[in-house]
Amino acid sequence: MTNHDAVLRARVLMLDEGRIGPVHELRALRVLAPVAPAAYLPKLSMALVEYAKARTGPERLALLAEAVDAAERMDRTDPVRAAVLLKALDASQEQLDAAGRRSDALAARARMLEVARAGGR
Template identity: 45%
Template sequence: MNHSANISHEAVLRARVALLGSEVLPLRQRVAAFRLLAQVSPPAYLPLLAEALWEYDPHEFAHRPEIKLALRAESVAAARRMHAVEPGWAWLLVTSLVHYEEQLALMGRTTEAGAAAEEAARLRSGFGPAAGR
């Protein structure tokens, strides 16, 4: 089934125009555009979405750790999807996992943080001399 079948072509066009405009969009708007466009062009927009989700200013959700955790988890999910399609994006998944792990640790969820750290370490061990960033 085509996931983009239910997406408004007008919404896709608006998102692309907004991203291509001469003004720098606020992060919240970029994330919204990347979320939409990742549904129609995953290889192009999943990496941008993953990065934008961990870039949220830490102070923006300082009093809402559950929102920060959800954003980090969404970043990991986007990075996982990208890595599944193109294993060369392992560095993106590692970086997303590190941000996720940090938020879990801040929230005292040490078991989950440890699992994220272990997964990142396994991925790092697969990096060759010329791989990743």
């Protein structure tokens, strides 16, 4: 069951979008994404990719994995799904490669190819 107070606080916080810090924005988006996935999963994925840029090591990889997961959960008919998913996968494969996880990076690249060919479905 959704905590209605948390959802309300998150919505109010998002009204201040652009003026709130990335940590608060991520918290709000994580609360709102399950409530309104069509509206907030793309924003969550993109925010995670941006936030991950300022992180390193395992934390960065975890954030990027969460970004890919959020993008994968988007509705397959969403016209921005392919672009959001490709951006998350690209950032993820780059970091996986940098971390020496070549097979995982190749798997991400293969998924990118699938998404590009299918147009996001």
